[in-house]
Amino acid sequence: MIKISLPDGSIKEVENGSSALDVAKSISQGLARNVLSASFNEKTVEVNDPLPGDGSLVLYTWDNPEGKTAFWHSSAHLLAQALAQLYPGIQLTIGPAIDNGFYYDVDFKGQEFGEADFSKVEKLMLENARQKSEFKLRAISKADALDFYKGNPFKTELIENLEDGTITFCDHANFTDLCRGGHIPNTGFIKAVKIMSVAGAYWRGNEKNPQLSRVYGTSFPKAALLTEYLELLEEAKRRDHRKLGKELELFTFSQKVGQGLPLWLPKGAELRERLEQFLKKAQRTAGYSPVITPHIGNKELYVTSGHYAKYGKDSFQPIRTPDESEEYLLKPMNCPHHCEIYKSSPRSYRDLPIRYAEFGTVYRYEQSGELHGLTRVRGFTQDDAHIFCTPDQLKAEFQKVIDLVLYIFKTLDFQNFTAQVSLRDKEDRSKYIGSDENWEKAENAIKEAVIEKGLDYVVEYGEAAFYGPKLDFMVKDALGRQWQLGTIQVDYNLPERFELEYKGSDNESHRPVMIHRAPFGSMERFVAVLLEHCAGNFPLWLMPTQIAILPISDKYLDYANKVSSLLKNYDLRALVDQRAEKTGRKIRDAEVAKIPYMLIVGEKEEGDETLSVRRHGGSDLGSMSIADFIKHIDAEVAAEIGEFE
């Protein structure tokens, strides 16, 4: 007998050779039916394999992320099996579980595969699933593994990088795949399957490598869950910022202007302006000085900064002047310009920190396939600022920026953000410029600042900017894709390259440290993510049109216009629906336009100088005097914005 301890603290005695599944059966039949994976002594094990001895066991079902991972990982095997059956001669590479499903990268060896083929793959997968084939993991020697995959350069490469003695294959039915393990008991658990898309993916993510076809799929233990998931995707589509942006007339694109170059329509521009004013006010409080710099700069400037060497190919081609020796670049970054402003005058330690802020529009030649609505464009405006400070001031300045970012996220109700500390790649240091010593200092300053602020964060190695480590604030869009919004970056390198100096109290020259920071990130991306976050129902203070005044008939137009001009005097944004439509229609249109407040005015309201107030979404707030309504709105806006201290 062996002793198995379970998460609830209980200890189960089971016979030698029992599997995780046997333990589940000894607890309850219901559990046994639902167990998808297990970990033994904190290591993932095969649920069907005998447990090696005493230890602690955790069983996972669909309700645990571990269970889903095993489920989708196993589904990837099922997909590979079906593809291999349908397309003889294809080469399999890798097929991991991902956030909402799985994919498999295959080389179709020239065979056609497109959307039209999805249903036959799904059908075959389900057919195979019904066989209830067990997944069996077995050890294999490196030599045998290489022999098995002779002729498949991808698997061969994977195996070569593995240690002999640790290599395992997974068999189910008559299908075998290189695999490290973690499977569901058998294929019968997979009840619903959907191939989502097929896309090109370079082997190991490197565009110099051959391109494979990545087949994306998802699967579920119940058909109803698949339906539910597809409905969720539909809902996400309704929240898509590209759709809402069009409907709410915020922005557009024109082929004639160019790819990735957003055109802000009046309502969108107004919204964006309000966001800018909001941040400018907070930045005034925080001691920033506004600066303004031009849209182009001499190429030499970016050669000095190192941007040209690193991002030259991602820039628009240089602009030439009639003077042949001159080359200008559409500015891809604002920092070199700000460095030159710093240098425009000698600086003393008494001047620091200096904080230059600019809503600077920058241009980057993103590959056409990269462009995506407002979240990835070729011309965008950063809410950029550069803080020049002494090394002693770095941590405090960094923390002040964190406060500013958190204030913004709080005001706009972004609760589900991820703070990511991005550090250098541990192995490859060649991607970065600057001394090890400075990198160490910068990385430590960020870590300390984040810990002292009590921020939840994850550390990502290799995600740093080429000139320094950073702290990024990531938010997910409607489809679950993660985008970087706010960013705070420490930089010892630009001060060096631009030979920035200040005179210390010791009358010696010293080098300042720079912080690059953009709490929104870019206005374009921020508006996009905000739009999806609130499904177009922006907070009242941001709404381009806050109030729709709806006269019952044109007899009350005069009163409606009078109310409108009164509201405008209070800096409120109202429109009067002058159409000869029925009230029901006017309300519907205002609802569809997501206007927060509707004021219905007719005979009664005109008589006693009141308003009949309706809130977007259907609630009737009843009758109110104009003064009370203004107070009501002011209170709502004040509650939304709060003060930055």
Add this chain to the structure above:
RNA sequence: GCCUGUGUAGCUCAGUUGGCCAGAGCAGCUGAUUUGUAAUCAGCUGGUCGGGGGUUCGAAUCCCUCCACAGGCUCCA
């Protein structure tokens, strides 16, 4: 840039074995209606079927090519 798709009126979409003059709803315009909490009625306007080239007696439909968009891959705000 590459892979897989998509592109018909301002918007959403029909037109899918090539065949009268390319359709609908919404929006817009004109008129009637003077209306009380999610769509009043009628009429009218609006299209180089993404651009170019080709096959054909005949192309939105088939072929080639370019462009844009969408979902991915690398990078990044």
